[in-house]
Amino acid sequence: MENPYIPYPVRIDEIKTETEDKSLKTFKFVFLNPEDEEKFAYRAGQFAELSIPGLGEIPIGIASSPTEKGFVKFTVFKTGKVTSYLHSMKEGDIMGIRGPLGNWYPWETLEGKNVVIIGGGFAFTTLRSSIIYMLDPENRKKFKDIHVIYGARSPGMLLYKEELENWAARDDLNMHITVDSTDDPEWPHHTGFVPTISEQEAPSGTDDTYAIVCGPPVMIKFTQPVLDKLGYSEDRIIMSLENRMKCGIGMCGRCNTGKDFVCKDGPVFTLQQLNQTPKEY
Amino acid sequence: MKVIKIDKTDWASGLEKLRGSFALIGPVKEKFYHTFKTLEPGREPDMDYANTRISPKFVIYPQSEVILKCSMDANDPDYKIFKEPEKEYKSKAVVGIRPCDADSFPLVRRNFDTEDYKDPYWLRAYETTTLVGLACDNPCPTCFCTSAGSGPYSDDSLDLLLVDNGDHYMAKVLTEKGQSLVSAAGWNDDAGDDAAEAIEKKKADAESRIQSRVNTQNLAGQSLLDLYEADTIWETEAFACINCGTCTYVCPTCWCFDVQDEVHGNQGYRIRNWDSCMYPLFTRHASGHNPRGTKLDRLRQRFMHKLKYYVDKYENGIQCTGCGRCVRLCPVNIDIRRICNMMNSYDPESCTCEVTAS
Numbered sequence: 001m002e003n004p005y006i007p008y009p010v011r012i013d014e015i016k017t018e019t020e021d022k023s024l025k026t027f028k029f030v031f032l033n034p035e036d037e038e039k040f041a042y043r044a045g046q047f048a049e050l051s052i053p054g055l056g057e058i059p060i061g062i063a064s065s066p067t068e069k070g071f072v073k074f075t076v077f078k079t080g081k082v083t084s085y086l087h088s089m090k091e092g093d094i095m096g097i098r099g100p101l102g103n104w105y106p107w108e109t110l111e112g113k114n115v116v117i118i119g120g121g122f123a124f125t126t127l128r129s130s131i132i133y134m135l136d137p138e139n140r141k142k143f144k145d146i147h148v149i150y151g152a153r154s155p156g157m158l159l160y161k162e163e164l165e166n167w168a169a170r171d172d173l174n175m176h177i178t179v180d181s182t183d184d185p186e187w188p189h190h191t192g193f194v195p196t197i198s199e200q201e202a203p204s205g206t207d208d209t210y211a212i213v214c215g216p217p218v219m220i221k222f223t224q225p226v227l228d229k230l231g232y233s234e235d236r237i238i239m240s241l242e243n244r245m246k247c248g249i250g251m252c253g254r255c256n257t258g259k260d261f262v263c264k265d266g267p268v269f270t271l272q273q274l275n276q277t278p279k280e281y
Numbered sequence: 282m283k284v285i286k287i288d289k290t291d292w293a294s295g296l297e298k299l300r301g302s303f304a305l306i307g308p309v310k311e312k313f314y315h316t317f318k319t320l321e322p323g324r325e326p327d328m329d330y331a332n333t334r335i336s337p338k339f340v341i342y343p344q345s346e347v348i349l350k351c352s353m354d355a356n357d358p359d360y361k362i363f364k365e366p367e368k369e370y371k372s373k374a375v376v377g378i379r380p381c382d383a384d385s386f387p388l389v390r391r392n393f394d395t396e397d398y399k400d401p402y403w404l405r406a407y408e409t410t411t412l413v414g415l416a417c418d419n420p421c422p423t424c425f426c427t428s429a430g431s432g433p434y435s436d437d438s439l440d441l442l443l444v445d446n447g448d449h450y451m452a453k454v455l456t457e458k459g460q461s462l463v464s465a466a467g468w469n470d471d472a473g474d475d476a477a478e479a480i481e482k483k484k485a486d487a488e489s490r491i492q493s494r495v496n497t498q499n500l501a502g503q504s505l506l507d508l509y510e511a512d513t514i515w516e517t518e519a520f521a522c523i524n525c526g527t528c529t530y531v532c533p534t535c536w537c538f539d540v541q542d543e544v545h546g547n548q549g550y551r552i553r554n555w556d557s558c559m560y561p562l563f564t565r566h567a568s569g570h571n572p573r574g575t576k577l578d579r580l581r582q583r584f585m586h587k588l589k590y591y592v593d594k595y596e597n598g599i600q601c602t603g604c605g606r607c608v609r610l611c612p613v614n615i616d617i618r619r620i621c622n623m624m625n626s627y628d629p630e631s632c633t634c635e636v637t638a639s
Binding site for chain 1: 348349351353360361362363364365392393395397398399400401404405505506509536537538539540541542543544549551556558563564565566567568572573578582585586589590591593594
């Protein structure tokens, strides 16, 4: 019987501070036992429990893509007991990863379709995974047009800045970067909230177009009417939820919305599914 | 299935023989109440009891259990690498468990034994436990097992069912585990041809003594969102609730848990503890946002889980066996029977129930 509670031991290989306020860091982990990397086969959209012995576990979306080999990456916001401790850890330190957990964005359904990614703030981690996955030379041909709309409060609060600029320079991806405001007169990208930029830049909803939306509740609240207006049906709007979790495997009982567990039946749901369940998230 | 006869004069000596191969657990009276305890040599289970305050779920699923251990010594090559603790799962027998409590185990198993994940701790403990049931001839007024998928003589989840018959027990041997137990105890007198019939008669008598019931026939057909939004039920019932969590701790079918890390000296422990959906911290995000931030949300979660989410998810009845503990022990008289009947009869058109809140 495989024990689903035992984390794979990992070493912190690299830590990168992502944002100017230093509240977000990206941790690159390498598995201590190389065979564990194969067991940790994941899809873009899944999450894992980061385990720090003596403190506990936290559920965090996987920011690396399955097409990136030899490591896994997570971008973590410093907020509670475990994340604060994690932010004080150093390269070379040993901890654990348990997963992959949950479902993923519906890649089989998305093949052959236009994909619009709308993200805000630090909910961009599994969206990074998805973009890297779709841009992989083997995969890019499987998708039609790809749009990415990503916003943060200010230029210094954007995640993955170098990659964003590289994506903006590509011709096989429509990259729309925005900030709420900036005092930089040279700022080359959009200024404005994500829902506004989505209204201007997102393609109209068709049977062949799917939107993946991840962000803070206020962004989701104002983006949803925009997508309605653009003609997206509720089964073509895909969202990823977060709830407090412990076990990550559908047993401890806390992360449910109605009869579905965010950890096991989600975190990815269509708006159609969410409209049929209590809004306990 | 066979029925044997256990003379009460052979009872104590049989139990002593069992100690060679089983740890025995049974009901004993502590101060004012009965509780399940490990029976030290010489101590017999008190078979003259109605039911315990705390259910025997802890035999399979301890209230607090170390699930992982690791070294916190930086010089240890396995520093901070979590492993399963070494634990021996010795055969146990619960002697005198009530059928309603035994019926809770298969129901809880659906949570811990899934296609995708198996909880090794729950399953190992369950598989090494033999359940010796005691049929119920004097139910409490709060018992409603017969309409909750169980019954005073329910033997679906037992290995052996004992029926008290004056100077002896008639014992239904239901499984191989049950057979091993009676063999180990040296109980093998045939109960005679009439025993099965005698048990059926006593069973019918016992069932007729259970006067309270829940109606569940409409629950599956009700709309989940309509029930969720039935403020006529939730606002009235939540008014008195103090979110004490007593109902969840005494319930044989409540399985929710928390996981906490502790460090003692050079040893790190990951510990699983019973938790309760009645507490705000159960669902509160690190950001402070709480999807079930009010006591109404939390009371509704408990009853929706037992009487609607579970019903829809497993299509196998409600997550309750009718033991009545939560009804007896709730400090503000919230009664799952009343809530169940309200949910069952709720009409979303008129927002009314046949049963009204008290």
